[in-house]
Amino acid sequence: MIQRRQLLTALPAGLLLSGCDALARNDMLKAMVKSGEQASYRWQRLVGRDGLAREFAASDISPVFKVNGTRLPTNPEWQALAAGGFADWRLKVGGLVQRELSLSMADLTRLPQRTQITRHDCVEGWSAIGQWTGVPLATILKTAGLRDGARYILFLCADDYGGKADGGGLQSSSRYYESVDLVDAFHPQTILAHQLNGQALDAGHGAPLRLRVERQLGYKQAKYLMQIIVADSLAPFGGGNGGYWPDRGYEWYAGI
Numbered sequence: 601m602i603q604r605r606q607l608l609t610a611l612p613a614g615l616l617l618s619g620c621d622a623l624a625r626n627d628m629l630k631a632m633v634k635s636g637e638q639a640s641y642r643w644q645r646l647v648g649r650d651g652l653a654r655e656f657a658a659s660d661i662s663p664v665f666k667v668n669g670t671r672l673p674t675n676p677e678w679q680a681l682a683a684g685g686f687a688d689w690r691l692k693v694g695g696l697v698q699r700e701l702s703l704s705m706a707d708l709t710r711l712p713q714r715t716q717i718t719r720h721d722c723v724e725g726w727s728a729i730g731q732w733t734g735v736p737l738a739t740i741l742k743t744a745g746l747r748d749g750a751r752y753i754l755f756l757c758a759d760d761y762g763g764k765a766d767g768g769g770l771q772s773s774s775r776y777y778e779s780v781d782l783v784d785a786f787h788p789q790t791i792l793a794h795q796l797n798g799q800a801l802d803a804g805h806g807a808p809l810r811l812r813v814e815r816q817l818g819y820k821q822a823k824y825l826m827q828i829i830v831a832d833s834l835a836p837f838g839g840g841n842g843g844y845w846p847d848r849g850y851e852w853y854a855g856i
């Protein structure tokens with residue numbers, strides 16, 4: 601049986617959740633105990649928030665890192681940004697934050713970087729080892745400052761899956777998106793990556809910026825990031841299940 605004490609200590613410390621810490625933790629506790637898909641979720645939370653995904657040596661890097669899902673977003677907005685070398689691209693950060701942010705690639709690369717060599721596991725049955733470089737998501741969230749009630753971090757992408765845009769923009773039903781809880785958001789290996797194997801991300805791998813959340817499956821690794829939203833609920837986004845594939849029956853917590 602899961603002890604309440606263990607669950608509470610498994611939650612991140614110093615999350616900038618001011619007065620409503622207790623409330624946020626209580627909500628999180630309820631969500632965790634709710635059960636269902638969450639065997640690996642509970643397991644990973646019990647073994648500790650900082651349990652690291654395995655990291656590999658440079659000699660382990662796969663010669664080819666397969667491209668999967670969207671290979672080239674067809675959306676005019678992304679195409680125009682790509683044509684300009686992403687000079688006009690900005691990562692917007694909003695929702696339950698104290699300060700909204702709008703960050704250029706230059707802003708991001710000025711921040712302290714993390715490089716990690718990890719294995720990507722796609723649910724379709726292939727894996728690849730790659731070296732990712734980027735900014736810890738924790739740095740961005742600490743800069744923005746979380747407001748009371750913050751529980752989830754949503755990642756809105758530039759691509760409509762299958763190229764079938766319905767005109768709804770970042771909130772359209774075909775738009776790729778993903779989300780993580782605060783434990784994964786502040787995990788040291790959770791980064792906003794702009795390089796794969798020492799090169800700027802190409803279109804296939806999610807230019808100009810993608811999420812790496814290393815203890816979860818491939819579909820959580822959102823490519824073509826445009827906007828980060830801090831929220832208290834997943835319900836208002838997409839089909840309400842926290843991601844493009846979770847809305848289509850895949851687990852939200854895709855622990856490896």
Ligand SMILES: Nc1nc2c(c(=O)[nH]1)N[C@H]1C(S)=C(S)[C@@H](COP(=O)(O)O)O[C@H]1N2
Pocket residue numbers: 665666667668669670721722723757758759761776777804805806818819820821822823824
């Ligand atoms: N925006 C966006 N992110 C995405 C996808 C996608 O189609 N669009 N596909 C996901 C899936 S299923 C996998 S396995 C990985 C593939 O990343 P790669 O193309 O760099 O191998 O990206 C994930 N992130």
Ligand SMILES: [Mo]
Pocket residue numbers: 668721722723724818819
């Ligand atoms: Mo995947």
